[in-house]
Amino acid sequence: MPFGLAVCAILLTLFGWVLLAPANVGTDVVIDGPDITSIRSIAYTIPGEQFDEIVVRPASGATSPRVIASFPSGGPTGFHARGSASPLGDRIAVLWLPPFVTTSNLSILDVASGQVRDVERSFDSLSALAWSPDGSRITATATTELDGVKRTEVIEVDIVSMQARPVAEFESAIEVVPVGYSFDSSRLFIVVVDARGTNLLVERGGKTQPVAELSPGRTRDWALSPDGSRLAYVDVLSGGSRTYVGRSLMIATGAITTLPAGKNQLGASWMPGSPIPAFGGPGGEWQLTDPASAYLVPEDWSPDGAFLVATVHSAGNEKSTRPTTALELISRQTSTTQSSRLRISEAVGAAFLGWVHDLT
Numbered sequence: 539m540p541f542g543l544a545v546c547a548i549l550l551t552l553f554g555w556v557l558l559a560p561a562n563v564g565t566d567v568v569i570d571g572p573d574i575t576s577i578r579s580i581a582y583t584i585p586g587e588q589f590d591e592i593v594v595r596p597a598s599g600a601t602s603p604r605v606i607a608s609f610p611s612g613g614p615t616g617f618h619a620r621g622s623a624s625p626l627g628d629r630i631a632v633l634w635l636p637p638f639v640t641t642s643n644l645s646i647l648d649v650a651s652g653q654v655r656d657v658e659r660s661f662d663s664l665s666a667l668a669w670s671p672d673g674s675r676i677t678a679t680a681t682t683e684l685d686g687v688k689r690t691e692v693i694e695v696d697i698v699s700m701q702a703r704p705v706a707e708f709e710s711a712i713e714v715v716p717v718g719y720s721f722d723s724s725r726l727f728i729v730v731v732d733a734r735g736t737n738l739l740v741e742r743g744g745k746t747q748p749v750a751e752l753s754p755g756r757t758r759d760w761a762l763s764p765d766g767s768r769l770a771y772v773d774v775l776s777g778g779s780r781t782y783v784g785r786s787l788m789i790a791t792g793a794i795t796t797l798p799a800g801k802n803q804l805g806a807s808w809m810p811g812s813p814i815p816a817f818g819g820p821g822g823e824w825q826l827t828d829p830a831s832a833y834l835v836p837e838d839w840s841p842d843g844a845f846l847v848a849t850v851h852s853a854g855n856e857k858s859t860r861p862t863t864a865l866e867l868i869s870r871q872t873s874t875t876q877s878s879r880l881r882i883s884e885a886v887g888a889a890f891l892g893w894v895h896d897l898t
Contacts, residue, residue, distance in 0.1 A: 574841035577627035580882060581649070581891040582865060583619050586611055590619035592630065592647060595882065596896055597845050597867060603883075604897055606652045609634035609645070617642075617663055623649075623892025626673040627841075629697065630891055633678070635663055644678060646697060649894045657695050659702050668716035670723040671766075673697065677705070677716040677726060690714040692728060692741070706739075706746045708732075717769065718762030727769065727789075729760050738769060738787065750792045752785070761806035761815060770806035770815035784817040807836035810843040818848065826850070834866070837890040845869055847882070847890050865890055 578598065584591045590611045595603035609619045612635040621632040628649055633642040641660035665678040674697055681690045692706040692714065706728060708714050713731040726741040727749070735754040739746050752771060759772040769787045784803035786795045797803065801821030808815055816823040818835040826832050834848040846868045853861050864881055865888045871877040882888065
């Protein structure tokens with residue numbers, strides 16, 4: 539994979555952006571983060587017929603993958619455990635479906651000890667999960683329908699007390715997605731897709747205010763920048779030569795930038811230290827050596843920027859070959875090493891959870 543060329547292209551883009559972009563109005567700050575030297579392991583799920591396993595594997599390959607927990611699978615529903623790792627790399631929030639119910643439980647898994655704590659309420663099975671940068675809170679959604687009216691609550695969970703409280707509510711929304719917090723964890727950004735299109739809102743102190751319109755239609759693949767100043771997303775268009783177009787919103791000014799591409803873009807990722815997102819898909823910045831038969835969708839970079847986890851989609855070249863997906867670890871090209879690709883798991887349906895601390 540020609541990562542060297544991709545990195546050079548992004549650096550040239552960054553140089554042009556610095557020269558031409560308007561100054562930000564104060565949302566970009568440097569904050570203390572976790573010790574990135576110890577967050578070098580990948581957490582992922584391996585789905586099973588009765589139980590789904592949570593596995594941790596070091597990116598270096600120094601030790602073998604280790605199963606740290608398991609959760610009941612959805613069985614006949616086809617739903618499997620999914621989740622998100624804390625920015626601190628110490629915990630994983632896991633959504634899993636108990637038998638004979640239609641809503642999911644949310645559990646907090648301690649990576650080092652394997653201890654599991656449950657939140658005392660149910661959540662949407664396909665809810666997005668958004669961690670605060672300090673790892674003290676996580677947000678998910680819960681949807682109910684009464685008298686034909688659909689109501690979606692945004693629920694914030696305190697990780698220490700495990701108390702859950704609603705912070706926002708929306709009626710008749712197609713999709714409600716908590717996408718992340720501001721750098722100081724004081725504001726929660728929420729994407730709402732409804733009959734009016736797609737809008738970004740901010741919640742603070744129980745009050746919700748509009749920030750910007752992202753699109754008059756639907757959007758997908760939202761990714762908030764690490765400093766909380768920009769939102770990358772894919773605009774879903776109904777006509778034209780492309781269906782999926784990558785865009786970036788500067789939250790402070792409301793300015794939207796369209797990322798150039800000749801083909802569909804899917805997924806959004808923020809390379810550590812970069813103010814510009816990179817997309818996957820057939821028209822994305824990251825390209826495989828044979829883009830005609832396969833493309834990748836980025837999942838997340840390691841905190842030190844040395845590795846990228848991506849889902850690789852391969853199309854069958856013959857009628858007998860079915861399209862496949864695989865979770866892969868891609869190392870970045872350096873001055874002394876070439877980029878490389880490694881399949882993280884041979885299990886069908888393995889799903890990425892996030893980057894976590896190395897196990898001792």
